[in-house]
Amino acid sequence: MGLDLTPGDDTPLVARGEALFTRGDIRARADDLSAAITERGVSRVLVRSDDSALIFEAIDACDRAGADLFIAHTTIAQDRIEAICAEHGIGLVLNGELDWRSTTQTPADGRIYMMTSGTTGMPKVAGHSLESLLAKAKAGVKRRPDQGGRWVLTYQPTGFAGIQVSLTAALWGGLLITPAERTIGGFYHVSRHWNGTHISGTPTFWRSFLMVADPTQLSLAQITLGGEAADQPTLDRIRKAFPDTRVTHTYASTEAGVVYAVHDGLEGFPAAWLESAPSGVALRIKDGFLQIKTPNMMSGYLSAASQPLQDDGWLATADLVELAGDRVKVLGRDDNTINVGGSKVYPLPVEALILKQDGVIEARVYGQPNPVTGALVAADVVLEAGADEKTARKAILTACREALPAYSVPRSLNFVDKIAVSAANKKG
Structure with a gap:
């Protein structure tokens, strides 16, 4: 049934900055685009x-x-982008304009x-x-009484997480809120301006958001962490700042789709899920x-030398995990x-x-080249305003030496004003 946008429906679907786009607006634009695609016989659009309004239009029209x-x-x-268009027979590129291409059509x-x-090469x-993209949202519609809602989109609108949030908002009859500028201040402004009720973001986003947000100025029913x-x-x-808000963290990827959601406030997921996971999902280490x-999950990469799908139908991820008692904890990506x-x-x-140490609001740990060991552990740390660097350094190093093997203790500890993040609000 797709997005099920109704002609003439004046229910708002997208707020961009302070502008509103209704479901009927987007349906009308999608009608014109669908007719043009059909008339020209185009089979593939990029x-x-x-x-987000254009993305909804493209999804519905196609x-x-x-x-x-x-x-x-x-x-x-x-x-x-040009290489992708040539390889896969893209007949139309949408980037604010209709860029029609003369190409051999692929069915x-x-x-x-x-x-x-695509940061290290051609994107997969x-x-x-x-x-399949709508399946998780449809299941939520059946389960949850709080349909509707005002969803603040902090993820890249074109990423899997961004598309998932967008489709959920559309299917639930909600409003998708996007800032005029994708900054922490911009997200906070539109959250207050449109009275956002649902915010999903990476843990990195949430640490930054908590630096500027006054919880008393927000009316959040749902907080979700994902992407990291x-x-x-x-x-x-988050629980301390928003004690009355439901907090969830999810595991999802471009390849796997939405895999699981955890609601108990603990990192990782229950080890019992290795035997029986929710929603028809199977997990193994x-x-x-x-x-x-x-x-x-995906049907496979369109073209790639190495597929992550195993012969037995399992999807191999690059995420390292460990079994710790009754919990499976994610250690991070192999790379x-x-x-x-x-x-x-x-x-x-x-x-x-x-991050557990007093005064620390953000940290990034990475490898620093070393001629003897190959690499040493380094850390960049952001402190609260007014925190004493000497005291923080002592507390951090003491905690690391007590809890970690010697080779894991940072040998270079740098205090910085901020840590750079990607367009997806992830640390590099």
Whole structure:
């Protein structure tokens, strides 16, 4: 049934800055776009924009025209976009204008193609159906009484998490709120201006948001963390700031779709889920990595030399995990592991330990090249205004030395004003 946008419906769907776009507005634009796609016989369309109204228009129009839709991040370089268009027979590029392309048409297969970031090369393209993307939201509509809502979009609108939040808001009859400027101040402004009730964001986003937000000025019914592994200090800070708000952290990816949601306020997920996970999902640990089976995962990469789908149907992730008592904890991605003289250091547990210390509001742990050991552990730390660096340094190093093996203790500890984040509100 798709987005089920009704002609003439004056219910607001997207707030961008202080402007409103109704469901009827977007349906009317989608009608025109669908007709143009059909008239020109285009089978594949690519949208490259952070305008959520345009993304909704493209999803609805392509669904009704029977065309495939490729959703590309605005941060992907233009030459890579051109290569994708040429390789996959894109007949129309939407970027605020209609950029029609003369190309050999590839038959449509009813897919929405999501892309990875492409920061280290050509982005990988994962195929989903609109129904699979809508499945989690549809299940929520049946379960939850709080349909509607005003959803603040902090994720990249073109990323999997951003599309999931957008589709959920649309399916639940809610309002999707996007700032004129994607800054922490911008998110806080629109959250207050439109009285946001649902905010989803990375743990990195939430640590920054808590620096500027006055909880008494917000009316949040739901807080969700995703896009990065949720650490216990951040979960505890959110609970302290918003004691009456439901807090959830999720695991999802471009390849796997939405896998699970945890509501108990603890990092990781219950070890019992390795035997029986919710919602038809299967989870296992193999060689230290999380592997997944879920009905909503991708059909595969459109073109890639190495597929993460195993012969037995499991999806191999790059996320390292450990079984700790009755909990499975995410240690971080394999490509972030620091090799110190042959010993592996996972940044996330070190960051979590630093974040527990008084006065620390953000931390980034990374490898610093060293001619003897290959790398040493380094940390950049942001302190609260007025915190004493000497006292904080002593507390951080003491805590690390007491809790960590010697090779995991930061040898370089730098106090900085801020830590750079990507367009997806993740630490680099």
